[in-house]
Amino acid sequence: xxxxxxxxxxxxxxxxxxxxxxxxxxxxxxxxxxxxxxxxxxxxxxxxxxxxxxxxxxxxxxxxxxxxxxxxxxxxxxxxxxxxxxxxxxxxxxxxxxxxxxxxxxxxxxxxxx
Amino acid sequence: xxxxxxxxxxxxxxxxxxxxxxxxxxxxxxxxxxxxxxxxxxxxxxxxxxxxxxxxxxxxxxxxxxxxxxxxxxxxxxxxxxxxxxxxxxxxxxxxxxxxxxxxxxxxx
Numbered sequence: 511x512x513x514x515x516x517x518x519x520x521x522x523x524x525x526x527x528x529x530x531x532x533x534x535x536x537x538x539x540x541x542x543x544x545x546x547x548x549x550x551x552x553x554x555x556x557x558x559x560x561x562x563x564x565x566x567x568x569x570x571x572x573x574x575x576x577x578x579x580x581x582x583x584x585x586x587x588x589x590x591x592x593x594x595x596x597x598x599x600x601x602x603x604x605x606x607x608x609x610x611x612x613x614x615x616x617x618x619x620x621x622x623x624x
Numbered sequence: 625x626x627x628x629x630x631x632x633x634x635x636x637x638x639x640x641x642x643x644x645x646x647x648x649x650x651x652x653x654x655x656x657x658x659x660x661x662x663x664x665x666x667x668x669x670x671x672x673x674x675x676x677x678x679x680x681x682x683x684x685x686x687x688x689x690x691x692x693x694x695x696x697x698x699x700x701x702x703x704x705x706x707x708x709x710x711x712x713x714x715x716x717x718x719x720x721x722x723x724x725x726x727x728x729x730x731x732x733x
Contacts (some may be wrong), residue, residue: 542722552630552712552725553667557684568720600666611655613721615666 513537514616516601521621523595528592531586531619533601543613546570546597553600559584560606580615589619595623628653628715630724638732643700645727647713656689656696657713661726662709670698703731 515534523529533542541560545553554567559578573592578584588595598620604614629648637643647656659667670691671680673689675711680687686699700707710726 518635558720612669618666
């Protein structure tokens with residue numbers, strides 16, 4: 511949604527290379543999330559962060575790393591340890607205490623590892 | 625851990641027919657949310673239900689939360705080609721949401 515930028519939209523990498531996906535938001539939301547979506551599948555949580563300088567592993571964190579040095583930014587690194595990295599990656603934000611408790615999604619990055 | 629099961633996985637309808645997707649949990653849910661993802665797009669929030677037995681409507685869409693707060697449904701009356709996409713239910717607490725696998729809706733004109 512508006513206010514969340516993910517770049518690039520499409521990304522191609524060779525097997526064995528690390529790659530960092532960008533997620534920037536100007537919504538002033540505290541919480542940020544990374545999800546992975548495979549074709550025809552639901553959303554699986556990779557990492558999330560409730561505040562700056564703090565983040566938690568989600569359900570499928572192996573092979574991924576994140577940082578949260580600024581409120582606006584939550585980059586995701588897909589490392590060479592991730593066995594099947596080709597997927598659609600979605601970043602989301604959430605405002606603490608929001609009613610309804612909504613997550614706002616960025617446009618996503620489609621990563622293809624060749 | 626908490627899981628939400630969504631059925632059916634796929635649904636093909638003729639334009640003008642109704643459509644329903646169901647979300648079920650073995651545990652009581654604090655809330656249920658529904659999102660729509662258009663083909664090639666990202667999920668967009670539709671609605672949140674929090675009360676037992678709650679029913680909300682958005683034009684042709686009707687959302688229900690079960691009395692036991694263990695299931696929910698999304699019903700679309702008289703589908704249109706603009707309804708095409710995947711509909712996800714989700715639920716969760718303070719930290720994170722758990723998403724169902726989604727129901728992909730195809731509408732044939």
